[in-house]
Amino acid sequence: MSELIQRTDANGVATLTLSRATSYNSLSMALMTVLIDQLNLLDEDISVRVVVIKGDGKGFCAGHDLKEMLDSGEESFYECTFDTCSQMMQRIVSLSVPVIAQVHGVATAAGCQLVASCDLAYAAESARFGTPGVNIGLFCSTPMVALSRAVSQKHSMELLLTGELINAVRAEQMGLVNKVIADSDLDAYVDGVATLIASKSRKTLAIGKKAFYEQKELPLADAYARCSRVMTENIMIDDAKEGIDAFISKRAPTWKHC
Template sequence: MSELMSELLQRVDAKGVATLTLSRGSSYNSLSIALMETLISELDLIDNDMSVRTVVIKGAGKGFCAGHDLKEMLDSGEESFYSCTFNTCSKMMQRIVSLSVPVIAQVHGVATAAGCQLVASCDLAYAAESARFGTPGVNIGLFCSTPMVALSRAVSQKHSMELLLTGRLISAARAEQMGLINQVVPDDELDLRVTDIAILVASKSRKALSIGKTAFYLQREQPLKEAYETCSQVMTENIMTEDAIEGIDAFITKRTPIWKHR
Protein backbone atom coordinates (compact mmCIF):
# COMPACT_ATOMS: atom_id res chain seq x y z
CA MET A 1 0.00 0.00 0.00
CA SER A 2 1.27 3.47 -0.86
CA GLU A 3 -0.02 6.82 0.39
CA LEU A 4 0.07 10.46 -0.63
CA MET A 5 -1.15 13.03 1.87
CA SER A 6 -1.64 16.75 1.40
CA GLU A 7 -3.93 19.51 2.59
CA LEU A 8 -5.87 19.25 -0.66
CA LEU A 9 -5.84 15.61 -1.70
CA GLN A 10 -5.16 12.26 -0.13
CA ARG A 11 -4.21 9.13 -2.06
CA VAL A 12 -4.20 5.59 -0.75
CA ASP A 13 -3.35 2.61 -2.99
CA ALA A 14 -4.39 -0.97 -2.27
CA LYS A 15 -5.16 -4.03 -4.41
CA GLY A 16 -4.76 -2.14 -7.68
CA VAL A 17 -7.11 0.66 -6.59
CA ALA A 18 -5.97 4.27 -6.06
CA THR A 19 -8.44 6.08 -3.80
CA LEU A 20 -8.26 9.87 -4.12
CA THR A 21 -9.99 11.83 -1.37
CA LEU A 22 -10.74 15.51 -1.87
CA SER A 23 -9.59 17.04 1.42
CA ARG A 24 -11.25 20.43 1.71
CA GLY A 25 -14.00 19.09 3.94
CA SER A 26 -14.61 22.42 5.69
CA SER A 27 -15.77 23.90 2.36
CA TYR A 28 -17.55 20.77 1.13
CA ASN A 29 -14.49 20.04 -1.02
CA SER A 30 -15.08 23.06 -3.23
CA LEU A 31 -12.87 23.03 -6.29
CA SER A 32 -10.21 25.67 -5.83
CA ILE A 33 -7.70 26.03 -8.64
CA ALA A 34 -5.04 24.49 -6.41
CA LEU A 35 -7.18 21.42 -5.68
CA MET A 36 -8.01 20.90 -9.35
CA GLU A 37 -4.36 21.25 -10.38
CA THR A 38 -3.35 18.79 -7.67
CA LEU A 39 -5.92 16.26 -8.85
CA ILE A 40 -4.80 16.64 -12.47
CA SER A 41 -1.17 16.07 -11.45
CA GLU A 42 -2.09 12.96 -9.48
CA LEU A 43 -4.10 11.56 -12.40
CA ASP A 44 -1.09 12.14 -14.65
CA LEU A 45 1.02 10.07 -12.25
CA ILE A 46 -1.61 7.32 -12.11
CA ASP A 47 -1.76 7.11 -15.90
CA ASN A 48 1.86 5.93 -15.88
CA ASP A 49 1.54 3.74 -12.77
CA MET A 50 1.02 0.18 -13.97
CA SER A 51 0.14 -0.97 -10.45
CA VAL A 52 -3.11 1.05 -10.58
CA ARG A 53 -6.04 -0.40 -12.51
CA THR A 54 -8.93 1.56 -11.00
CA VAL A 55 -9.38 4.98 -9.38
CA VAL A 56 -11.97 5.98 -6.77
CA ILE A 57 -12.71 9.66 -6.14
CA LYS A 58 -14.45 10.54 -2.88
CA GLY A 59 -14.79 13.54 -0.58
CA ALA A 60 -13.78 14.17 3.01
CA GLY A 61 -16.17 15.62 5.56
CA LYS A 62 -19.91 16.06 5.11
CA GLY A 63 -20.15 16.00 1.33
CA PHE A 64 -18.63 14.86 -1.95
CA CYS A 65 -18.14 18.22 -3.69
CA ALA A 66 -20.17 21.44 -3.70
CA GLY A 67 -18.67 22.76 -6.93
CA HIS A 68 -16.36 25.71 -7.51
CA ASP A 69 -14.91 27.77 -4.68
CA LEU A 70 -17.15 30.82 -5.16
CA LYS A 71 -15.45 32.75 -2.34
CA GLU A 72 -12.07 32.30 -4.02
CA MET A 73 -13.56 33.52 -7.26
CA LEU A 74 -15.30 36.57 -5.79
CA ASP A 75 -12.22 37.53 -3.78
CA SER A 76 -10.32 37.70 -7.03
CA GLY A 77 -12.88 39.58 -9.08
CA GLU A 78 -10.68 39.23 -12.16
CA GLU A 79 -11.92 37.90 -15.47
CA SER A 80 -8.58 36.15 -16.01
CA PHE A 81 -9.03 34.29 -12.72
CA TYR A 82 -12.55 33.22 -13.67
CA SER A 83 -11.28 32.01 -17.03
CA CYS A 84 -8.45 30.09 -15.36
CA THR A 85 -10.90 28.45 -12.95
CA PHE A 86 -13.27 27.21 -15.65
CA ASN A 87 -10.47 26.17 -18.01
CA THR A 88 -8.70 24.23 -15.25
CA CYS A 89 -11.98 22.52 -14.34
CA SER A 90 -12.57 21.58 -17.97
CA LYS A 91 -9.05 20.18 -18.19
CA MET A 92 -9.61 18.13 -15.02
CA MET A 93 -12.87 16.63 -16.30
CA GLN A 94 -11.28 15.75 -19.63
CA ARG A 95 -8.34 14.17 -17.80
CA ILE A 96 -10.73 11.85 -15.98
CA VAL A 97 -12.28 10.78 -19.28
CA SER A 98 -8.90 10.32 -20.99
CA LEU A 99 -7.35 8.42 -18.07
CA SER A 100 -6.30 4.94 -19.13
CA VAL A 101 -8.08 3.26 -16.20
CA PRO A 102 -11.71 3.50 -15.01
CA VAL A 103 -12.67 6.17 -12.48
CA ILE A 104 -15.42 5.60 -9.91
CA ALA A 105 -17.19 8.39 -8.01
CA GLN A 106 -18.14 7.57 -4.42
CA VAL A 107 -20.76 10.14 -3.45
CA HIS A 108 -22.07 11.15 -0.05
CA GLY A 109 -23.70 14.38 1.07
CA VAL A 110 -23.96 16.84 -1.81
CA ALA A 111 -22.63 16.76 -5.36
CA THR A 112 -23.63 20.09 -6.83
CA ALA A 113 -22.62 22.27 -9.80
CA ALA A 114 -19.04 21.28 -10.73
CA GLY A 115 -19.36 18.52 -8.12
CA CYS A 116 -22.25 17.07 -10.09
CA GLN A 117 -20.14 17.55 -13.21
CA LEU A 118 -17.40 15.52 -11.54
CA VAL A 119 -19.83 12.66 -10.92
CA ALA A 120 -21.05 12.80 -14.52
CA SER A 121 -17.46 12.74 -15.80
CA CYS A 122 -16.52 9.55 -13.95
CA ASP A 123 -17.01 6.18 -15.63
CA LEU A 124 -19.03 4.74 -12.75
CA ALA A 125 -20.77 6.35 -9.77
CA TYR A 126 -22.27 5.01 -6.54
CA ALA A 127 -24.05 7.12 -3.97
CA ALA A 128 -25.33 6.95 -0.42
CA GLU A 129 -29.11 7.08 0.02
CA SER A 130 -28.81 10.49 1.70
CA ALA A 131 -26.77 12.02 -1.16
CA ARG A 132 -28.19 14.91 -3.18
CA PHE A 133 -27.33 16.10 -6.68
CA GLY A 134 -27.95 19.27 -8.63
CA THR A 135 -26.77 22.11 -10.84
CA PRO A 136 -28.11 25.08 -8.88
CA GLY A 137 -26.12 27.79 -10.63
CA VAL A 138 -29.27 29.24 -12.20
CA ASN A 139 -30.45 30.09 -8.67
CA ILE A 140 -27.62 32.61 -8.27
CA GLY A 141 -27.64 33.91 -11.83
CA LEU A 142 -24.71 31.75 -12.97
CA PHE A 143 -25.98 29.03 -15.32
CA CYS A 144 -24.03 25.77 -14.95
CA SER A 145 -22.72 25.80 -18.52
CA THR A 146 -19.54 23.77 -18.03
CA PRO A 147 -21.29 21.18 -15.82
CA MET A 148 -23.82 20.95 -18.65
CA VAL A 149 -21.18 19.44 -20.94
CA ALA A 150 -20.66 16.33 -18.79
CA LEU A 151 -24.25 16.16 -17.59
CA SER A 152 -25.77 16.23 -21.07
CA ARG A 153 -23.50 13.37 -22.10
CA ALA A 154 -24.36 11.27 -19.06
CA VAL A 155 -28.17 11.58 -19.00
CA SER A 156 -30.95 12.38 -21.45
CA GLN A 157 -31.70 15.85 -22.80
CA LYS A 158 -34.90 16.25 -20.79
CA HIS A 159 -33.25 15.15 -17.54
CA SER A 160 -30.27 17.42 -18.13
CA MET A 161 -32.49 20.41 -18.79
CA GLU A 162 -34.62 19.65 -15.73
CA LEU A 163 -31.58 19.90 -13.48
CA LEU A 164 -30.07 22.90 -15.26
CA LEU A 165 -33.25 25.00 -15.57
CA THR A 166 -34.82 24.35 -12.17
CA GLY A 167 -31.67 24.42 -10.04
CA ARG A 168 -33.34 21.96 -7.68
CA LEU A 169 -31.50 19.25 -5.82
CA ILE A 170 -32.58 15.69 -6.51
CA SER A 171 -32.30 12.57 -4.39
CA ALA A 172 -29.88 9.75 -5.00
CA ALA A 173 -32.84 7.58 -6.01
CA ARG A 174 -33.85 10.12 -8.66
CA ALA A 175 -30.23 10.38 -9.85
CA GLU A 176 -30.21 6.61 -10.30
CA GLN A 177 -33.47 6.77 -12.29
CA MET A 178 -31.91 9.40 -14.55
CA GLY A 179 -28.80 7.31 -15.11
CA LEU A 180 -26.47 9.83 -13.45
CA ILE A 181 -25.30 7.16 -11.01
CA ASN A 182 -25.12 3.38 -11.16
CA GLN A 183 -26.63 2.52 -7.81
CA VAL A 184 -27.97 3.93 -4.55
CA VAL A 185 -26.49 2.26 -1.48
CA PRO A 186 -27.43 2.52 2.22
CA ASP A 187 -25.17 5.14 3.79
CA ASP A 188 -23.33 2.68 6.02
CA GLU A 189 -22.67 0.31 3.09
CA LEU A 190 -21.24 2.82 0.59
CA ASP A 191 -17.57 2.24 1.39
CA LEU A 192 -17.91 -1.53 1.13
CA ARG A 193 -19.92 -1.41 -2.10
CA VAL A 194 -17.47 0.89 -3.88
CA THR A 195 -14.50 -1.12 -2.61
CA ASP A 196 -16.03 -4.34 -3.94
CA ILE A 197 -16.71 -2.81 -7.37
CA ALA A 198 -13.29 -1.15 -7.54
CA ILE A 199 -11.44 -4.37 -6.67
CA LEU A 200 -13.55 -6.32 -9.18
CA VAL A 201 -12.67 -3.88 -11.98
CA ALA A 202 -9.04 -3.79 -10.86
CA SER A 203 -8.85 -7.59 -11.21
CA LYS A 204 -9.10 -7.23 -15.01
CA SER A 205 -6.31 -6.67 -17.51
CA ARG A 206 -5.17 -3.04 -17.37
CA LYS A 207 -4.47 -3.23 -21.10
CA ALA A 208 -8.01 -4.37 -21.87
CA LEU A 209 -9.51 -1.74 -19.57
CA SER A 210 -7.49 1.00 -21.24
CA ILE A 211 -8.37 -0.14 -24.76
CA GLY A 212 -12.04 -0.47 -23.91
CA LYS A 213 -12.40 2.85 -22.10
CA THR A 214 -10.67 4.76 -24.89
CA ALA A 215 -12.83 3.10 -27.54
CA PHE A 216 -16.04 3.74 -25.59
CA TYR A 217 -15.62 7.51 -25.54
CA LEU A 218 -14.34 7.60 -29.11
CA GLN A 219 -17.19 5.61 -30.69
CA ARG A 220 -19.87 7.38 -28.66
CA GLU A 221 -19.38 10.56 -30.69
CA GLN A 222 -19.27 8.79 -34.06
CA PRO A 223 -22.04 7.86 -36.53
CA LEU A 224 -23.11 4.21 -36.33
CA LYS A 225 -21.16 2.98 -39.38
CA GLU A 226 -17.97 4.77 -38.32
CA ALA A 227 -18.38 3.53 -34.75
CA TYR A 228 -18.52 -0.09 -35.93
CA GLU A 229 -15.49 0.43 -38.15
CA THR A 230 -13.57 1.94 -35.24
CA CYS A 231 -14.48 -0.80 -32.78
CA SER A 232 -13.82 -3.61 -35.29
CA GLN A 233 -10.30 -2.25 -35.66
CA VAL A 234 -9.97 -1.87 -31.89
CA MET A 235 -11.01 -5.49 -31.29
CA THR A 236 -8.59 -6.70 -33.95
CA GLU A 237 -5.76 -4.89 -32.20
CA ASN A 238 -7.00 -6.01 -28.78
CA ILE A 239 -7.11 -9.72 -29.64
CA MET A 240 -3.45 -9.56 -30.61
CA THR A 241 -2.31 -8.33 -27.18
CA GLU A 242 -0.56 -10.66 -24.74
CA ASP A 243 -3.37 -10.38 -22.20
CA ALA A 244 -6.07 -11.29 -24.72
CA ILE A 245 -4.12 -14.36 -25.84
CA GLU A 246 -3.59 -15.31 -22.19
CA GLY A 247 -7.23 -14.67 -21.30
CA ILE A 248 -8.62 -16.75 -24.15
CA ASP A 249 -6.27 -19.63 -23.36
CA ALA A 250 -7.21 -19.45 -19.67
CA PHE A 251 -10.91 -19.54 -20.58
CA ILE A 252 -10.46 -22.58 -22.83
CA THR A 253 -8.33 -24.45 -20.31
CA LYS A 254 -10.58 -23.41 -17.39
CA ARG A 255 -7.94 -21.64 -15.31
CA THR A 256 -7.46 -18.16 -13.86
CA PRO A 257 -5.61 -15.85 -16.26
CA ILE A 258 -2.30 -14.28 -15.24
CA TRP A 259 -2.28 -10.75 -16.57
CA LYS A 260 0.87 -9.03 -17.77
CA HIS A 261 -1.12 -5.83 -18.47
CA ARG A 262 0.17 -5.59 -22.00
Protein backbone atom coordinates (compact mmCIF):
# COMPACT_ATOMS: atom_id res chain seq x y z
CA MET A 1 0.00 0.00 0.00
CA SER A 2 1.27 3.47 -0.89
CA GLU A 3 1.95 5.92 1.92
CA LEU A 4 -0.51 8.25 0.17
CA ILE A 5 -3.48 6.02 0.98
CA GLN A 6 -3.91 3.64 3.89
CA ARG A 7 -6.30 0.69 3.58
CA THR A 8 -7.91 -1.25 6.41
CA ASP A 9 -10.46 -4.08 6.09
CA ALA A 10 -13.06 -5.39 8.53
CA ASN A 11 -16.35 -7.25 8.10
CA GLY A 12 -16.54 -6.72 4.35
CA VAL A 13 -15.76 -2.98 4.63
CA ALA A 14 -12.59 -1.56 3.07
CA THR A 15 -11.60 1.87 4.40
CA LEU A 16 -9.31 4.02 2.28
CA THR A 17 -7.73 6.90 4.20
CA LEU A 18 -6.23 9.76 2.19
CA SER A 19 -2.89 10.36 3.88
CA ARG A 20 -1.56 13.75 2.86
CA ALA A 21 -2.53 15.41 6.12
CA THR A 22 -0.03 18.28 5.84
CA SER A 23 -1.81 19.48 2.66
CA TYR A 24 -5.35 18.66 3.85
CA ASN A 25 -5.21 15.55 1.64
CA SER A 26 -5.07 17.57 -1.55
CA LEU A 27 -5.39 15.54 -4.73
CA SER A 28 -1.92 15.35 -6.22
CA MET A 29 -1.45 13.35 -9.40
CA ALA A 30 0.24 10.62 -7.38
CA LEU A 31 -2.59 10.37 -4.86
CA MET A 32 -5.27 10.23 -7.56
CA THR A 33 -3.36 7.55 -9.44
CA VAL A 34 -3.03 5.43 -6.30
CA LEU A 35 -6.71 5.88 -5.48
CA ILE A 36 -7.74 4.73 -8.95
CA ASP A 37 -5.46 1.71 -8.60
CA GLN A 38 -6.98 0.87 -5.22
CA LEU A 39 -10.52 1.17 -6.55
CA ASN A 40 -9.65 -1.19 -9.39
CA LEU A 41 -8.30 -3.73 -6.90
CA LEU A 42 -11.34 -3.40 -4.65
CA ASP A 43 -13.69 -3.99 -7.55
CA GLU A 44 -12.13 -7.42 -8.04
CA ASP A 45 -12.02 -8.31 -4.34
CA ILE A 46 -15.06 -10.48 -3.59
CA SER A 47 -14.52 -10.05 0.16
CA VAL A 48 -15.21 -6.30 -0.09
CA ARG A 49 -18.84 -5.20 -0.14
CA VAL A 50 -18.53 -1.54 0.91
CA VAL A 51 -15.79 1.09 0.55
CA VAL A 52 -15.36 4.04 2.92
CA ILE A 53 -13.22 7.03 1.89
CA LYS A 54 -11.98 9.34 4.65
CA GLY A 55 -9.15 11.79 5.23
CA ASP A 56 -6.26 11.84 7.68
CA GLY A 57 -5.46 14.83 9.84
CA LYS A 58 -7.61 17.96 10.19
CA GLY A 59 -9.71 17.67 7.03
CA PHE A 60 -11.25 15.39 4.43
CA CYS A 61 -9.86 16.90 1.22
CA ALA A 62 -9.06 20.45 0.15
CA GLY A 63 -9.24 19.73 -3.59
CA HIS A 64 -6.44 19.76 -6.13
CA ASP A 65 -2.83 20.34 -5.14
CA LEU A 66 -2.57 23.90 -6.45
CA LYS A 67 1.13 24.20 -5.59
CA GLU A 68 1.90 21.12 -7.70
CA MET A 69 -0.08 22.59 -10.56
CA LEU A 70 1.55 26.01 -10.37
CA ASP A 71 5.02 24.48 -10.12
CA SER A 72 4.35 22.65 -13.37
CA GLY A 73 2.95 25.58 -15.33
CA GLU A 74 2.32 23.27 -18.29
CA GLU A 75 -1.04 23.07 -20.03
CA SER A 76 -0.49 19.37 -20.68
CA PHE A 77 -0.06 18.76 -16.93
CA TYR A 78 -3.25 20.69 -16.14
CA GLU A 79 -5.15 18.69 -18.72
CA CYS A 80 -3.77 15.42 -17.37
CA THR A 81 -4.67 16.45 -13.80
CA PHE A 82 -8.29 17.25 -14.59
CA ASP A 83 -8.67 14.17 -16.81
CA THR A 84 -7.25 11.92 -14.08
CA CYS A 85 -9.55 13.47 -11.50
CA SER A 86 -12.55 12.92 -13.77
CA GLN A 87 -11.54 9.29 -14.27
CA MET A 88 -11.23 8.86 -10.50
CA MET A 89 -14.72 10.26 -9.85
CA GLN A 90 -16.25 8.11 -12.58
CA ARG A 91 -14.50 5.04 -11.17
CA ILE A 92 -16.23 5.65 -7.84
CA VAL A 93 -19.59 5.74 -9.60
CA SER A 94 -18.84 2.64 -11.68
CA LEU A 95 -17.47 0.61 -8.76
CA SER A 96 -19.51 -2.54 -8.13
CA VAL A 97 -19.92 -1.83 -4.42
CA PRO A 98 -21.25 1.26 -2.60
CA VAL A 99 -18.78 3.99 -1.67
CA ILE A 100 -19.30 6.11 1.45
CA ALA A 101 -17.61 9.46 2.09
CA GLN A 102 -16.79 10.06 5.77
CA VAL A 103 -16.22 13.79 6.02
CA HIS A 104 -14.58 15.88 8.72
CA GLY A 105 -12.97 19.30 8.48
CA VAL A 106 -13.01 20.80 5.00
CA ALA A 107 -14.24 19.25 1.75
CA THR A 108 -13.65 21.92 -0.86
CA ALA A 109 -13.40 22.14 -4.65
CA ALA A 110 -12.41 18.67 -5.92
CA GLY A 111 -12.80 17.48 -2.31
CA CYS A 112 -16.45 18.54 -2.44
CA GLN A 113 -16.62 16.83 -5.83
CA LEU A 114 -15.35 13.65 -4.18
CA VAL A 115 -18.14 13.81 -1.60
CA ALA A 116 -20.74 14.38 -4.31
CA SER A 117 -19.41 11.45 -6.35
CA CYS A 118 -19.78 8.93 -3.53
CA ASP A 119 -23.01 6.96 -3.17
CA LEU A 120 -23.48 8.03 0.46
CA ALA A 121 -21.89 10.73 2.60
CA TYR A 122 -21.87 11.35 6.35
CA ALA A 123 -20.40 14.49 7.87
CA ALA A 124 -19.09 15.55 11.23
CA GLU A 125 -20.79 18.60 12.74
CA SER A 126 -17.57 20.55 12.24
CA ALA A 127 -17.33 19.76 8.52
CA ARG A 128 -17.41 22.53 5.92
CA PHE A 129 -18.11 22.26 2.21
CA GLY A 130 -17.65 24.51 -0.78
CA THR A 131 -16.48 25.11 -4.33
CA PRO A 132 -14.38 28.27 -3.80
CA GLY A 133 -12.56 28.24 -7.12
CA VAL A 134 -14.36 31.38 -8.28
CA ASN A 135 -12.56 33.27 -5.50
CA ILE A 136 -9.18 32.62 -7.12
CA GLY A 137 -10.27 32.99 -10.74
CA LEU A 138 -10.66 29.25 -11.40
CA PHE A 139 -14.32 28.24 -11.67
CA CYS A 140 -14.96 24.76 -10.26
CA SER A 141 -16.17 23.35 -13.57
CA THR A 142 -15.28 19.68 -13.04
CA PRO A 143 -16.59 19.66 -9.45
CA MET A 144 -19.75 21.14 -10.95
CA VAL A 145 -20.41 17.87 -12.82
CA ALA A 146 -20.74 15.79 -9.66
CA LEU A 147 -22.26 18.57 -7.58
CA SER A 148 -25.05 19.32 -10.08
CA ARG A 149 -25.99 15.63 -10.11
CA ALA A 150 -26.08 15.39 -6.32
CA VAL A 151 -28.04 18.53 -5.42
CA SER A 152 -30.53 20.86 -7.10
CA GLN A 153 -29.60 23.39 -9.77
CA LYS A 154 -30.03 26.45 -7.57
CA HIS A 155 -28.09 24.91 -4.68
CA SER A 156 -25.28 23.96 -7.06
CA MET A 157 -25.15 27.43 -8.55
CA GLU A 158 -25.19 29.04 -5.10
CA LEU A 159 -22.06 27.14 -4.11
CA LEU A 160 -20.32 27.63 -7.45
CA LEU A 161 -21.07 31.34 -7.90
CA THR A 162 -20.51 32.58 -4.35
CA GLY A 163 -17.49 30.43 -3.50
CA GLU A 164 -18.66 30.51 0.12
CA LEU A 165 -18.29 27.58 2.50
CA ILE A 166 -21.39 26.01 4.02
CA ASN A 167 -21.65 24.08 7.27
CA ALA A 168 -22.62 20.43 7.58
CA VAL A 169 -26.25 21.16 8.47
CA ARG A 170 -26.68 23.23 5.30
CA ALA A 171 -24.99 20.47 3.29
CA GLU A 172 -27.51 17.99 4.67
CA GLN A 173 -30.39 20.33 3.84
CA MET A 174 -29.09 20.56 0.25
CA GLY A 175 -28.80 16.78 -0.01
CA LEU A 176 -25.02 16.80 -0.39
CA VAL A 177 -24.67 14.57 2.69
CA ASN A 178 -27.04 12.02 4.17
CA LYS A 179 -26.65 12.92 7.83
CA VAL A 180 -24.68 15.12 10.20
CA ILE A 181 -23.08 13.31 13.14
CA ALA A 182 -21.32 14.59 16.26
CA ASP A 183 -17.57 14.62 15.60
CA SER A 184 -16.90 12.09 18.36
CA ASP A 185 -19.49 9.66 16.96
CA LEU A 186 -18.63 9.86 13.25
CA ASP A 187 -16.35 6.80 13.07
CA ALA A 188 -18.81 4.56 14.88
CA TYR A 189 -21.81 5.80 12.91
CA VAL A 190 -20.20 5.29 9.51
CA ASP A 191 -18.91 1.89 10.60
CA GLY A 192 -22.46 0.92 11.56
CA VAL A 193 -23.94 1.97 8.22
CA ALA A 194 -21.11 0.33 6.26
CA THR A 195 -21.39 -2.91 8.24
CA LEU A 196 -25.14 -3.00 7.69
CA ILE A 197 -24.74 -2.61 3.93
CA ALA A 198 -21.89 -5.13 3.90
CA SER A 199 -24.26 -7.74 5.34
CA LYS A 200 -26.13 -7.79 2.01
CA SER A 201 -25.34 -9.79 -1.12
CA ARG A 202 -22.43 -8.24 -3.03
CA LYS A 203 -23.97 -9.34 -6.32
CA THR A 204 -27.29 -7.72 -5.47
CA LEU A 205 -25.59 -4.49 -4.42
CA ALA A 206 -23.68 -4.40 -7.71
CA ILE A 207 -26.83 -4.94 -9.78
CA GLY A 208 -28.71 -2.25 -7.89
CA LYS A 209 -25.98 0.37 -7.95
CA LYS A 210 -25.40 -0.04 -11.69
CA ALA A 211 -29.12 0.17 -12.45
CA PHE A 212 -29.55 3.26 -10.26
CA TYR A 213 -27.08 5.34 -12.24
CA GLU A 214 -28.25 3.98 -15.60
CA GLN A 215 -31.93 4.73 -15.07
CA LYS A 216 -31.26 8.27 -13.83
CA GLU A 217 -30.19 9.32 -17.32
CA LEU A 218 -33.22 7.79 -19.08
CA PRO A 219 -36.72 9.10 -19.83
CA LEU A 220 -39.36 7.72 -17.45
CA ALA A 221 -40.73 4.97 -19.71
CA ASP A 222 -37.24 3.85 -20.71
CA ALA A 223 -36.15 3.84 -17.06
CA TYR A 224 -39.05 1.56 -16.11
CA ALA A 225 -38.32 -0.73 -19.05
CA ARG A 226 -34.66 -0.93 -18.12
CA CYS A 227 -35.33 -1.60 -14.43
CA SER A 228 -38.01 -4.19 -15.17
CA ARG A 229 -35.39 -6.09 -17.13
CA VAL A 230 -32.87 -5.62 -14.32
CA MET A 231 -35.29 -7.08 -11.77
CA THR A 232 -35.96 -10.05 -14.03
CA GLU A 233 -32.23 -10.70 -14.30
CA ASN A 234 -31.79 -10.09 -10.56
CA ILE A 235 -34.41 -12.61 -9.50
CA MET A 236 -32.62 -15.30 -11.49
CA ILE A 237 -29.37 -15.08 -9.50
CA ASP A 238 -28.55 -17.53 -6.72
CA ASP A 239 -28.58 -14.91 -3.97
CA ALA A 240 -32.08 -13.73 -4.86
CA LYS A 241 -33.39 -17.28 -4.71
CA GLU A 242 -31.60 -17.80 -1.38
CA GLY A 243 -32.89 -14.50 0.00
CA ILE A 244 -36.50 -15.18 -0.93
CA ASP A 245 -36.35 -18.70 0.49
CA ALA A 246 -34.78 -17.39 3.69
CA PHE A 247 -37.50 -14.75 4.03
CA ILE A 248 -40.28 -17.31 3.56
CA SER A 249 -38.57 -19.73 5.94
CA LYS A 250 -37.96 -16.97 8.52
CA ARG A 251 -34.20 -17.56 8.67
CA ALA A 252 -31.10 -15.53 7.95
CA PRO A 253 -29.86 -15.84 4.34
CA THR A 254 -26.48 -17.35 3.50
CA TRP A 255 -25.11 -15.34 0.62
CA LYS A 256 -22.90 -16.78 -2.10
CA HIS A 257 -22.41 -13.30 -3.59
CA CYS A 258 -23.37 -14.63 -7.01
